[in-house]
Amino acid sequence: MNGLEVRGISVRIDGTLIIDGVDCTAPAGTVTALIGPNGAGKSTLLHALAGVLPLDVGADGPVGAGGPGDEGRPPGPAGIRFAGGDLLALPRRARARTLALVEQDAGTELSLTVAEVVALGRIPHQGYFADETDHDRELARAALESVGMTDFADRDVTELSGGERQRVLLARALAQEPRLLLLDEPTNHLDIAAQLTTLRLLAGLAADGVTVVAALHDLTLAAGYSDNVIVLSHGRVVASGPTAETLTPALIGEVYGVEADILRNPRTGRPIVALSPRG
Numbered sequence: 001m002n003g004l005e006v007r008g009i010s011v012r013i014d015g016t017l018i019i020d021g022v023d024c025t026a027p028a029g030t031v032t033a034l035i036g037p038n039g040a041g042k043s044t045l046l047h048a049l050a051g052v053l054p055l056d057v058g059a060d061g062p063v064g065a066g067g068p069g070d071e072g073r074p075p076g077p078a079g080i081r082f083a084g085g086d087l088l089a090l091p092r093r094a095r096a097r098t099l100a101l102v103e104q105d106a107g108t109e110l111s112l113t114v115a116e117v118v119a120l121g122r123i124p125h126q127g128y129f130a131d132e133t134d135h136d137r138e139l140a141r142a143a144l145e146s147v148g149m150t151d152f153a154d155r156d157v158t159e160l161s162g163g164e165r166q167r168v169l170l171a172r173a174l175a176q177e178p179r180l181l182l183l184d185e186p187t188n189h190l191d192i193a194a195q196l197t198t199l200r201l202l203a204g205l206a207a208d209g210v211t212v213v214a215a216l217h218d219l220t221l222a223a224g225y226s227d228n229v230i231v232l233s234h235g236r237v238v239a240s241g242p243t244a245e246t247l248t249p250a251l252i253g254e255v256y257g258v259e260a261d262i263l264r265n266p267r268t269g270r271p272i273v274a275l276s277p278r279g
């Protein structure tokens with residue numbers, strides 16, 4: 001498949017199994033929303049996909065060997081494949097040319113200008129001792145413009161608001177020209193206009209062939225702007241597939257313990273997920 005294929009991966013932190021035998025896919029050229037309650041394992045899964053957290057090789061043997069959760073799985077190795085290759089086997093620089101991770105609340109202690117931070121996204125594409133090229137500068141400029149932060153280019157990142165910093169870190173990831181873009185709650189600090197701009201930006205990247213996977217808490221944004229969803233709960237995938245078919249009121253009720261209704265935005269026709277407490 002020309003996208004992300006995850007098979008039977010687990011992650012253990014301090015002895016606790018946080019991601020438990022996850023299988024999922026994210027097709028190239030689409031936006032896949034990763035949803036689930038607090039603590040479901042969304043951030044952990046994204047970190048594992050990015051190679052920042054090691055996989056648990058596990059005591060259960062290869063996937064499909066008849067261990068727990070193996071029902072119906074053909075035998076084969078656990079792992080993460082992207083565009084047909086083993087993602088984690090890529091050397092660091094090659095991986096950084098392939099994927100970018102935009103972390104949640106990634107603080108920055110370094111006193112750099114916004115332009116300098118975005119320029120860091122070009123490093124994986126530059127030779128070890130090569131200077132920045134006009135092409136690098138143009139991509140960094142365009143990335144900053146696409147998140148509406150051009151006027152902040154000379155500001156110190158440590159002085160930005162949370163939402164401004166989030167947009168700069170997205171710009172850095174865009175400058176990296178990833179084919180796989182992983183984002184951990186990319187809208188959590190953004191005002192509502194910037195949330196819509198960001199989701200539309202992600203849809204545009206997907207239209208250009210990028211594989212986009214974004215953890216989202218806002219189910220209306222997930223329902224309205226993702227092509228596919230992966231629903232995590234307690235470190236396991238409880239549902240996945242095309243958003244319109246998968247993200248149903250019954251599933252939302254089951255996973256989040258609330259009542260859900262799906263309405264239509266009168267202007268755009270996109271779904272709105274209306275939530276109310278149960279009982």
Ligand SMILES: Nc1ncnc2c1ncn2[C@@H]1O[C@H](COP(=O)(O)OP(=O)(O)OP(=O)(O)O)[C@@H](O)[C@H]1O
Pocket residue numbers: 013014018036037038039040041042043044045
């Ligand atoms: N370093 C750690 N040490 C111990 N437990 C951890 C660590 N990091 C994460 N966990 C636990 O792993 C589980 C999954 O956390 P994770 O941050 O991946 O969830 P999440 O779905 O992203 O949650 P949220 O929606 O709250 O951001 C949680 O129970 C969390 O407490």
